[in-house]
Amino acid sequence: MQNDSKVPLLAVEDISVSYGQVKAVKQASLAVFPGEIVVLIGANGAGKTTLLETILGINTPISGSIRFMGKDITGNPADRNVRAGLCLAPEGRGVFASMSVLDNLLLGAHHNMRNVGKNLRRVYDWFPILEQRKDQIARTLSGGERQMLAIGRALMSAPRLVMVDEPSLGLAPIVVNDIFNILSMLNREGYTMLLSEQNAYKALQCAHRGYVLGTGSVSLSGTAQQLLNDPGVREAYLGA
């Protein structure tokens, strides 16, 4: 376990991503070690979602490399990366709104149908509300429940790294607390996580380390405590 934590589970090196003429991510590097919660902090439009989607394989970087579990996965398609143990919970609206909660969860297990019963049981144990609502259409869920569904669906693939995009987006403060408690709990259960957040204060309280993303490139990184105490971060993201 000690040795394990020296080798990053995910290592992103100098990747750049562009949409046509616009460079959305510029030479960003980051690493996630087993057992960690790492948070990407940045304002709206800083490139957080693009970076996460590129790691998953939705976008192909124009330069740089991505290594996952020691293997180069740069340019691999998303379905192959999901099978290899990557997953991304999109922001809460990213569930299939016209499908049932159960169908959404089963879609998460698309490449992992063998243990579907066991995984479903575990997700229901962590999110009892999803079991109560399993036959409901996802559109009828509250914002917090949808976020839980997005996270639960990601866990159905039995991932080695769980990426969660903006877990607090559009949620009431009390629900945000619930979501971060759940993320911390999942981390204690053994899940390694990479989050993206605008809500820097909450996210840094929950995370071990963080990276600050400003218009596409990493401007600062450090332990969560360092970032919480950094005057620049305090001014730009914590409103202090």
Next chain:
Amino acid sequence: MQVLIAQIINGLSLGSIYVLLVTGFNLLLLVAMIIHFSYPQVVVFSMYITWVVLQLTGNNVLLGVLAGVGSSILLNLISAPLFQKVMKNRGEVDINSTMVLSLAMGMIITDVLSHSFNRGLPIAFPDQISQSTPVLRIGLITILSGQVWSLGVGVVAVTGFFLLLYKTRAGRAFRAIAEDPSGARLVGIPLLKTGLESYALTGVLGGIIALLLATLLGSASPGLGEQVALKVLAVSIIAGLGHLAGGLVVGLLLGILEAVAQGYISGTWSNVIAFVVMLGVILMKPSGLFGTKL
């Protein structure tokens, strides 16, 4: 009352054929991103192949059915690379280009059928397929064994197809892509491969529909595909383009409407009546009864 019951039974068999055609069309539209207007022409082509094999084998039904289903799958395999080329460039290429491809396929099939089979004359299926033994006679109404067969097979096929769509892993992936292709990519569903799977599935389905049509109509002509294609397009638009459950309801209703019109008014007017009713519906609800998914 007897006429009504008999025509409703007829209508349900015709309706289940429409349902299968519309669902196949919708699936191609939403999952494979192909506008396949000529899907019914492909089905009619399979009917012809079934007929040819029946002629050659002295009415061996099993071989005929296998040949029909096989030709539908084969035609799909041949045309898949063409569509695949278009699908690969999805996002860059307009979905309309698949429509041109499909229309061309339909015209070629119709022309080949009218030049090369039975000198362009309508074909008639032997009794082993069309099954015109009366099983029930009430007053003026006769129910033929072929009608019972096509109703039975139609109901089983529709049920099986919808169970596949709503209860299996592949069906879930189809519906996920139909709802949100980029969301489907996020959960790791490969778009191209799943699109091709849906295309293969409609090939199998086409063979089954061909058999059902042969049983129900007992004959086919080169123009049959175009006629049916118009109705399938109308049904899918009236239900709401791409709405699977809507297609089920409207397909069955159209079948019943046509059959009842045939029973009470005149067979030759049933198309007119069907299209007038559909015209009325589309004027009241331009986006379809169930709302479009596109």
